[in-house]
Amino acid sequence: MIVVAVLMLVERAVGSINTVKDRKFLRENPKPDTVEGGDNQALLDWKNRRKANKSIGIAVLGSLIRLIQFISFIIGCIFIFGIYSQRDQCDGFVFWTSYIYCVLSIILYVFGVCILGCVCCCLAICNAAN
Numbered sequence: 362m363i364v365v366a367v368l369m370l371v372e373r374a375v376g377s378i379n380t381v382k383d384r385k386f387l388r389e390n391p392k393p394d395t396v397e398g399g400d401n402q403a404l405l406d407w408k409n410r411r412k413a414n415k416s417i418g419i420a421v422l423g424s425l426i427r428l429i430q431f432i433s434f435i436i437g438c439i440f441i442f443g444i445y446s447q448r449d450q451c452d453g454f455v456f457w458t459s460y461i462y463c464v465l466s467i468i469l470y471v472f473g474v475c476i477l478g479c480v481c482c483c484l485a486i487c488n489a490a491n
Contacts, residue, residue: 365433372426379415386414438463
């Protein structure tokens with residue numbers, strides 16, 4: 362659990378690096394005004410410079426940390442469900458807190474996947490209709 366907490370802190374710190382870089386870019390390079398029907402080359406150039414300002418390595422590191430967190434969550438849930446029959450040998454508060462956390466998290470993950478699937482289906486239907 363301590364490792365997961367440390368990973369959460371590291372993930373937040375790594376994620377904030379690109380946010381800070383983006384804020385600095387926006388402060389130093391304000392978004393150019395666009396004119397309807399006019400030349401938007403300045404806006405396209407600004408968007409490309411903003412995209413190039415972000416570090417790909419930091420984004421990959423953040424994704425790797427999130428993947429490790431998710432894997433540790435799955436391993437923790439397997440461990441908690443695996444010791445369910447031996448729960449009387451564990452501290453009751455720690456076991457039941459972990460058990461309820463795992464159950465609620467799995468329910469939220471399943472609910473989130475269902476919502477995401479519905480949104481993707483709706484988008485596919487709307488795009489097929491056009």
